Amino acid sequence: MSEKLYFNGDILTMENELYVEALLIKNDKIFKTGSKDELIKVASKEVEFIDLQGKTLMPSFIDSHSHFSGYATSLLQVSVEEATNFNDIIDSIQNFIKKNNIKSGEWISVKGYDHNNLTEKTHPTKEILDKAAPNNPVALQHQSGHNGVFNSKALDILNIKSETPNPSGGIIEKENGEPTGYVEENAYVNNIQKVPMPSMEDLSTALVKAQDKYASYGITTMQEGMIVPMLGDILDLLRVKNLLKLDLIGYIDLRDYEILVKRFNSCIKKYENHLKIGGYKIFLDGSPQSRTAWMLEPYKNGEANYMGYPIYEDNALTEKVTLAIKDDMQLLAHCNGDAACKQYINAYNDAIKNAHTKNDIRPVIIHAQLLRKDQLDDVKRLNMIPSFFVAHVYHWGDIHVENFGFERASSISLANSALKKGIKFTFHQDSPVIEPNMLETVWCSVNRITKKGIVLGQDERIEPLEALKAVTINAAYQYFEEDLKGSLKENKLADLIILNENPLKVDKMDIKSIKVLETIKEGKTIFKL
The missing domain is CATH 3.10.310.70 (Diaminopimelate Epimerase; Chain A, domain 1)
Incomplete structure (x- = not known):
């Protein structure tokens, strides 16, 4: 039995008791938290003592939306x-x-x-x-x-x-x-999708390299955000050859769901060599920086009355959402514009009635960039989860000001408004759109500063603790894995990271400079600086 006892640092649990003095892991799980003396009494003689030397130990980060294979392919x-x-x-x-x-x-x-x-x-x-x-x-x-x-x-x-x-x-x-x-x-x-894929040999190398990059950012659970048929061989390569050391949760393109559900039947909602199918995925609109997000009001500085456009008609979307509910498969819907968010909210509301089932699929609003404050009550009532691409504030905030005006742009990623409503939300990077840098995302949500140095949406800033919850315990909830991941608690997986500084104690502007020193998956070190 492998045992490790961590002590002499900030051990940040993300539970109600935010800090503990020491943590004991046995094999792949957290055995107990408490004082060092208490844990020594329940540890074996072979326990390894790990002195944190003032560093911070906390739950590893959970990627609530990205495209892992796309990130790997981008390396080529x-x-x-x-x-x-x-x-x-x-x-x-x-x-x-x-x-x-x-x-x-x-x-x-x-x-x-x-x-x-x-x-x-x-x-x-x-x-x-x-x-x-x-x-x-x-x-x-x-x-x-x-x-x-x-x-x-x-x-x-x-x-x-x-x-x-x-x-x-x-x-x-x-x-x-x-x-x-x-x-x-x-x-x-x-x-x-018709463009030829790289060779399997090149892909295999890139997939391993991409996984190491995710681990270097402190991530132990990744996402394959949209599985289309052409990704089948890649995922089989990962699964059959047991190349995954991080958990990978995939979402099947609803347009090809019958073929893909059959192909990946053995890992539907359960892990097989670290691969799990979590549900379905659907696109409802485009991106705000490309002016293809579907809006309720026109964009500025362009064609008069241009508001982007939808992907689906209302009835077609409701049918697909109903299918997801009947299949008891979580649905991730890409919605950037407020019109797309409205369509998804209405479709889910109608689909619940059509499905005649009490399945709670915890539907996710991916990106939710321009989700409006007046839509949050329905999001709360329906137990929907906004997964905000909050790093947009920094990377494209200045572009959003041009496209929407300062007031509307200030309302992207309504994290604080959602928090006040008691809505669970998560953060993501949509890699390969940007690097899967969780600490940069936490920094963005806390400071909300654009590349030009403009504070965009001051009232939507949140405290570092709430930002960390969005990429740990809330993300675990999004995946129906709150009993396994997201916090340092007895019987949860020993998915941990060690940071050189505590995000809750440094100056808020310094959060993105914090370094991930070590990433631990189920008790085993998979990255070390």
Whole structure:
């Protein structure tokens, strides 16, 4: 039996008794908390004493929404996140081709451009990508993950032509009747899935590296935010070869649920080699920084009365939500705009009546960026869980001010308003959109400062303790795992992290500078600085 007794530091439990003097773990679980002398009495002679030397021990972080395989794949892509203009994008792609000896005809996947950060202030076109790689099909992904650009060769392969209609919930941009290469929402999602995946050998290496990155941020439970059929082989690789050392909870695309439920039947709502299917996933709108989030009021500084657009008609959505309730499968719905949030709230309210069951699936509102204060009472009544992408305040807050005006932008991620209503909420990073940096997210929620240094939504700031709950005990609740994870309590899994400083005691502006020194999954160290 492996036993470890931690002492001489801030042991932060996230329970009502916030601090304890010592913690004893045996094998994969927390055996007891209390005073050091008490725990010595119940420990064996072989117990390992671990002196924290004033550092902080607390529950590990739980990722409430990301795309793990997407993050892994992004490690194999050309990154243009630092690009400031079209020429930077061209140079990055050409350097990648030379460095990696890319052959003519091979697909090139590029990630991370943001038109908001480019001097041109618009999306690149197929001509820009043709200049970068005239002999290769190129897929360029926007940082939001909701839109992108294909070059001429890619458009030909994907059969996107002048006569190709816009799919429901998506747009193929055209100029003088010809595709420009820019596509958004379903037009992007449907076609990016046709781009060939990297080799299984390269993917295997990237998946292991990605897992190590999550662990370095103190995360021991990750999410596969939308499982589509093309991810089946990747997840089987992880499961069959037992490559996972962190827990991975996946959510099946409702459009292909029958095939995927059958394929992953052995791990529906239970772990198999650290992989579990947690429920279903659905998209209801786009992203606010790309102006595709579905709003109740128009965006500023653009086409008059433009409010984004929905993915589903109301009746179709209610049918899908009803299906999730009947199947007793948790539903994660991507909703950024307040109109999308309203549609989801109404659909869930109607579906409860249609399903004729008392199944509580704890439906999650993913992102909930522009969820309104007047919608919170319904969220509370229906036991819905907003999972806020609160780091948007820092990463895109200045863009939101341009798109919505200061007052509306100040109301993104209503964490404090939700807290006052007694609503359980979580935080996430939607990786690979941004790094799965939990401490940066905690910092964002506590300070709410944009890149330009503007305080955006001062009244929605929360205290560090509540922010930590959003990425520990509340996130465990979101996953129906509150009895296993999220706090330091007897019989819970020994999923722990050691930090160099206590987030509750440092200056609030210094929270994002705290370092994860060690990450422990079920009693075993999986990362150490």
